[in-house]
Amino acid sequence: MTEKLPEAELIKQQSNYLRGTILEGLADRATGALSEDDTKLTKFHGTYQQDDRDLRDERRRQKLEPIYQFMVRLRLPGGVLTSEQWLGLDRIADECANSTLRLTTRQTFQFHGVFKEKMQEFMQKVAALGLDTRGACGDVNRNVISNVNPHRSHLHNEIHELSLAISDRLRWRSAAYAEIWLGDECVQKLGEEEEPFYGHKYLPRKFKIALAVPPENDCDVFANDIGLIAIVEDSQILGFNVVVGGGMGLTYGDPATYPRLATMAGYVPKEQIVDACQAICAIQRDFGVRTNRAHARFKYTIDDHGMDWFREKFAEYHGHEFERPRSFSLTSNGDRFGWVEGDDGNQHLTLLIPTGRVADTDRGQTRTALRKIAEIHKGSFRITCNQNLIIANVPPEQKAAIDAIVEEYKLDAGNRSTPVRQHSMACVAFPTCGLAMAESERFLPEFVDQIERTMEDEGLEPDAINIRVTGCPNGCARPYLGEIALTGKAIGRYNLYLGADFSGQRMNRLYRENIDVDTILAELRPLFRAYHETRKSGEYFGDFLVRTGIVEQERTPAMMHQPLK
Amino acid sequence: MVIDLSSSPLTEDQQQHLNSILSGLNTDQVFWLSGYLAGRCAAGIPGAQVIAAPVVSVAAQTGPELTILFGSQTGNAEGIAEQMAARAAEKGLLAKIVDMADYKPKQLKNEQFVAIVTSTQGEGDPPDNAMDFYEFLHGKKASPIKQLRYSVLGLGDSSYEHFCKTGKDFDQALAGLGASALAARADCDVDYDDLAQEWIERVLEAVALEGGVSQSATQTATAAVPQASAYHRKNPFRATILTNQVLNGRGSDKEVRHIELSLEDSGFQYKPGDSVGIYAENNPVLVAELLETLGFTEGQQVTEDGQSIPLFDALTHHREITLLTPPLMKQWAELVGSDELRALADDSTELRAWMTGRDLLDLVRQWPVPELTPQVLVNTLRKLPPRLYSISSSQASVDDEVHITVAAVRYHSHDRDREGVVSTWLADRLPEGAEVSVYIDSNKNFVLPENDAQPIIMIGPGTGVAPFRAFLQEREERDASGPNWLIFGAQHFRTDFLYQTEWLKWRRDGLLTRLDVAFSRDQETKRYVQHCLRERAAEVWAWLEKGASLYVCGDADKMAPDVNEALLDIVSEQGKMTRDKAEDYLRQLNRDKRYQRDVY
């Protein structure tokens, strides 16, 4: 190799299969942190070292190190868990973390504020629930997400089975996980055999897979490295249209980085789909760029080599070619709230969990409420890709009991907030996210208030507009698929993106750069007025902006960096 | 004071100049000057001869020498011994100072005059450097010393149960061996200066009367080489507070402050291990409350050090109103004329129990004195002593600053919130920019090894870690190659790890070889520095065998004894020796200045 590898890549390759010196670091009582190199490795184990950024400066003056703590993310393919698991995680939040649970945009849980000395206990308690955190972060395949599909129960089961199968196939295998967290003896090293699929290099970068069942696109299938769109005939899954090379992140000021919607590759029958995913992942493993992490995602591999090259490679790695894609149609990437009846007669309740934060605060006792539900609920829970929650498979006779709790704690089954709020989403950002440039989770509620007021001023009903806010351009709340999106530039300042569709199939574009909230609202006000005056019936805000030529139809990477105004 | 210098080689107007200067000096200044000149001539600088000359002219005579032995932990007793020597020189008496640790007790048989100046430490224990001498006098080996004429000056603090015990013990022991007193013993409280001077004069008079005549003052001179600064304990420097920063994180039960003082233009020289003395100011609110209870007014005049000042000032700046002491209680009992109080004052255990957590306000409320006058009140109270704070900076790295690390003392007792005078004054009423009166209290018994290559083990929980920050700054400046091991302890890792970022940086840079921590309240069972020591027994022993010096700083009541206990166990277990041998081992370390403690 001529070009030299970035540090992160070397650390990974020389980590002795993700062991590094993590164990030694955990034993060091003089600091709450791990060595910088080890913090790169812990990601593969599902955990990030962070600190409470609200306290950073104060602590510096006190000559104390930052409040180092760990964010831990679970691997939970398809976002499904049992009541027992819910109750267990709820307990762990108190015993080992900051007493909150965070539902993520990839259908799983994040815990925040886990201190170093609590990490092993945490991991063991998670393992005791039959769960793990392996590969929830890091340069491997991430949590496999899939359509929550409440009303077609048998389809959901099958889709969920598949997400589990894919996730398991692409799970990393090294014994480091058991040694470091579960207290296993250090096994004699098996060398390459420790990672039959990944090898000691793992992937160049994170890798993401999603499964959608039309007409729903709640998982934003096009924002993933591999998107699988189920082709269903007489309520049987035949196979999948495979789209590749999706991803959201960009870096300000670097036009070589851009969000990208996955491109249609072709159709693969159901029986082959797990192998197909492994083959595609292997192509990225072998051809993805390792010399530049900013160019290491699969989307760039695809653009660098082109689709024809990819289809060839696929045939070579997989042994079969792609078949011609089948037709499909997606209508929304949001959630539908309230009760629906599945085709097996079971009831499913979708609840809005504002920014996915399950906590007890003066604003509401969400965590207690959900614990009470878990205590009586016999069915399962499903986390949606929009950070919301489904109480799934409720037998009809149980419905009333659950409704009572929902009532008592004023949980939102879509009846307590406006459609625009129901379709808003924000990433975590401050105080835990080390990359945040502006507030996001803590800012969204008031921002939606302001949006609602502005809409009202302009005579608009607070109809569904898909709003997404992130604290930086990395795109954790998939902002570039929001009809209105903000990405943080600095405290109180954001980039404003407009013009995505309502179903996750067209991105927005940069409209104005680095503006404060008043300016954002001032920009939106006239657009809302025009929308109110000339909107076609049922027309979504993003589509309106495109139809009226305020925002163009097609997208180029440049549009994500060059403001329209 | 005017000296007849007729026998001197000085010219008329040189004499006049000198006399006019001398007459303007107070006793301290004269001591200083005499020590200074003596120091200069010891250093062989011509010009200092003027005073030495007449002394030399009486060199024909001989006579017995006065030996001044000092037992001192933080340097007060040593300082007085030096003053005594200087004063002896001035009086033309032959005298020499000896550190008790360096004194061969057998010598006592050959001595004629011995003056002992000693403080009391721990719970009535001798200072470290007095241990051996103390044990000798109280042991079997001691033989009669009838010829010996002696006197003892005890330094102490009457708020401690065993007031000046070590001094009293020496007095008894010597008398027990047949020696006879030159002058009556004096027991000094924290405001010791005046009584000490008076004792020095009495003793030297007696020595002079009994024929102690000087040959040369120069022997004492080196001991009396003065501090470069014109400021000292009796003439403190007004230092500006540059930084006053809390070191504990949110939610801590502790309030420890990092305070940076400006020593600009003070001329102070300090070294790691020294302390800063800070003159106290009582909380005006408490003073006002006291005045009100007593029916006095702020303005009423009282005499302090011969000057007439308002009562309010006297109680705010000059007298201790927070701590009660047995002497005060006895006097108070007389003033009140109550047998009940007399009885209490006489029963030391009962008294201690009563005094604990009470202050003057409690006393006057419970035992009002009929027709008490402001002056009588003031006279009954002891002088407000300065508080010492271990210096947490090295002058080599902060030049004209000095840093200290102060824990605010706050507690609730007898249904009132109580405050430590100086620590809460610093915490609550002294913002950056304010000034305090300070002096440097140098400590010969807590110093870095001369040898930069020598390993050191520093044990300093809580504010006890302060001097070790100075140690590391100094060793960093000196590029000292010796390994450094710090053992720190506090309540909680996240909020109470004093100077955490600095230790971690020094560990990264390789200056701090080992860093062990014990946080008592982060787990079920309490964990303290001594537990760290025990867990690392093998390493501790290895370091000691490699010649490491041990330093212990911080709490005197529990920590220091517990650490000593742990060290004894480690030495006997790792060194495979009996407990007695282990004790000898530690004592030898102490003699070799390889086991030094600064505890309070």
Ligand code: SRM
């Ligand atoms: C929790 C979550 C946002 C949320 O509010 O739910 C999240 C949170 C973080 N993401 Fe993300 N990402 C989350 C979904 C996403 C998504 C959306 C998706 O995958 O559908 C994206 C865009 C899709 C993509 O990957 O392109 C996303 C793109 C990023 C990136 C940019 C990656 C890129 O290649 O451009 C980073 C930064 C990086 O990897 O260098 C990042 C990094 C992070 C970190 C770990 C910050 C860091 O690296 O230190 C954030 C932790 C914040 C905190 O304090 O919890 N996160 N992140 C989501 C967790 C998903 C999961 O459970 O696995």
Ligand SMILES: Cc1cc2nc3c(=O)[nH]c(=O)nc-3n(C[C@H](O)[C@H](O)[C@H](O)COP(=O)(O)OP(=O)(O)OC[C@H]3O[C@@H](n4cnc5c(N)ncnc54)[C@H](O)[C@@H]3O)c2cc1C
């Ligand atoms: C050589 C030396 C070095 C020192 N270094 C430091 C240092 O680096 N940092 C530091 O913070 N201190 C240090 N000290 C201690 C310091 O000198 C003071 O004693 C301390 O700050 C308290 O002084 P104060 O005026 O605030 O309290 P004071 O007014 O002196 O009150 C303290 C007294 O209050 C009483 N008291 C305290 N707590 C209680 C309670 N819970 N119940 C009942 N009575 C109680 C006790 O009688 C105690 O002696 C050192 C002392 C010495 C001798």
Ligand SMILES: Cc1cc2nc3c(=O)[nH]c(=O)nc-3n(C[C@H](O)[C@H](O)[C@H](O)COP(=O)(O)O)c2cc1C
């Ligand atoms: C930890 C400690 C314990 C002390 N114990 C006593 C004591 O028991 N009795 C007493 O009279 N004085 C006691 N004192 C007061 C000292 O004797 C007094 O401060 C003296 O001036 C110190 O003199 P030095 O610097 O020569 O050691 C103690 C002081 C300290 C710091």
Ligand code: SF4
């Ligand atoms: S988008 Fe940026 S700020 Fe938000 S969570 Fe992801 S990395 Fe953090």
